[in-house]
Amino acid sequence: MATLSRGARGLLGGPRRAGARTRGNRAAASRRQGVGLLVQRRGCNAPGALVCRAAGPGDKEDKNSVEKVYNPQTPAGEMLSYYLSEQPHLFQDAVNEQLRLLETEKEEAKEKKKEKGDKEKTDPSELVLYQRMEEVRDLEMTRNLEDLMYFAVVERFTSLGVSMLSPLNDIVDIDGNSDLENLTKGVHSVESLEMVRSHLMQVLSGPAGSPPPNLNSVLKISKLQAAQVYAASVMFGYFLRRVDARFQLEKAMGLLNEVNSDAVERLESIFGQASSAESWDEDAESFVQARAEESAAASDNLPREKPKSKLQEYIETFDQQTLQETAQILSKEGSTLVERQTRGLFGDINELQEEIKNALGGDGPDVLSSPEDLLLRLQEVIASGEVKSLTLTVAAQRRVVLEAVAFGAFLRDIENYVAKETVGLLTGNTFP
Structure with missing residues (x-):
């Protein structure tokens, strides 16, 4: 660790x-x-x-x-x-x-x-x-x-x-290359880093799965999309911290089981599968090259033999219920802090959702049916300024995501400490 x-x-x-x-x-x-x-x-x-x-x-x-x-x-x-x-x-x-x-x-x-x-x-x-x-x-x-x-x-x-991060509005002017080492190797165990890279690459690939031109490319996305990515990354960091603690404990006690070969699909359905670069501060060319090679292998139907970390193999032994339970925030206080942090950075989520709903036509008969049409229409309303948006580089988005993952990991650390050092202070979340 x-x-x-x-x-x-x-x-x-x-x-x-x-x-x-x-x-x-x-x-x-x-x-x-x-x-x-x-x-x-x-x-x-x-x-x-x-x-x-x-x-x-x-x-x-x-x-x-x-x-x-x-x-x-x-x-x-x-x-x-x-x-x-x-x-x-x-x-x-x-x-x-x-x-x-x-x-x-x-x-x-x-x-x-x-x-x-x-x-x-x-x-x-x-x-x-x-x-x-x-x-x-x-x-x-x-x-x-x-x-x-x-x-x-x-x-x-x-x-x-x-x-x-300070609240994010309009043009996001942050150094996308700052604090990368501290937000990765300073936060996560060696076993966790590969999964953080995979999550990051999946986010930066965008909804279509294609690589961005380079890390200096400028993106314009709705604030709602950015808030959703941020909250999902916080949850990922929280999940990763929970399973890593469990992994380290079972590893120390010699209780690790063999990998279940049919578990890979279950993991991919939740977090997806993506490649990763060797370094957190790689330049744009190496980033593009890694994604291009991956795309070429996929188009040629070539199998990818990317080695998996022991932690990823361990998670792949989880059944669907265990994965879902581990991804839940245990305390109501923790859930509230995730909501407040996201709202503080991006604004009220309900208002952003209502804004996009109105821009896309609400619940009327003209609501777009296919995901492709919906994505195209969303890009149009963002470009026209009908909804609040953020303009930032791919590198800046990478920095935002890494901070969100670290926030989730730290939140789990603190929540775990409070639970161990006190009796009955935390309010447990109830799940269906």
Whole structure:
């Protein structure tokens, strides 16, 4: 697995201090007061005013501020944002303390609910009030946990020296060749990298499966398409982290099974199959050459003997149900963060969907029937400016996708840490 930074190691395995439960209320009050002083001292009175930047050395002061994408919802979130940007050496302690406080509050809420249950039997008129108070308290704890998890993810990017994306609009002017090593070898295990390459090449090939002219080629795609690709890449990174952890555990215990030959089709139906280049910062010519050779082999019906990583072979032993279960985000907090991150970068997804629906003719009788006609009509409305779009190079799109995959991987790391270090904080997702 990739080597973790000092901050990441602390987050994924730091010891818990004893006696925190007895100090819960006093510490919470002290922490809230401290947050107020920090905000007042810096003259920032609105949520999200404290700048949290995940930038590497030498970046401009006003570049890629995280608060443009995600505004803290709670005073605790503002505090974590402050520590991350101004006193990063204190960030890990702040995260651990907030987790202890949230766990204490959760247990106290359960005890109060039990006490109120007896009272409700004799005083049912207060039932509605108690229920409302519980809803407000639960919502506050959920928001605190979401802020904690988000800024813990941001800390992972900061530790790598990676500048996270700002909201993407119109012409996307980002360096497509920046942070490639950190976003790949700095995030994923050796076994995972080949699957990341395959996912990336599949995305860059586009809906028709043909290679782009070169990495400097300019694409114009709808914001909805870009948002869908981003969210899918986050989910891929999350999935990859889950199966890699399982793979590494079974590998260490000597429990790996032989590959099931009929599982390849199931894997391809979910993620597709694509080739990969040797390097993350290859030039345009090598990228085109790799895709051209692949296309030529396919047209000549020649078998491709591309060696598979052990992790890919391991995943191919999964049945369909296991694949689907592993690809699901386990907590509601994690799902919310994926939605908020995507919305912060691209805008409201429902609005973008409605915009494209109206541009394509809505639900009327003229709705296009074949996928080819639909794709052609979509390209027309994008070119005419009827829907919001992004103009970016293929290299820039590659950079966006790699950050999304890393975001998903880090989200799983943090979610796993919270689940291990606390009891009952995460809200489990329910699946059909």
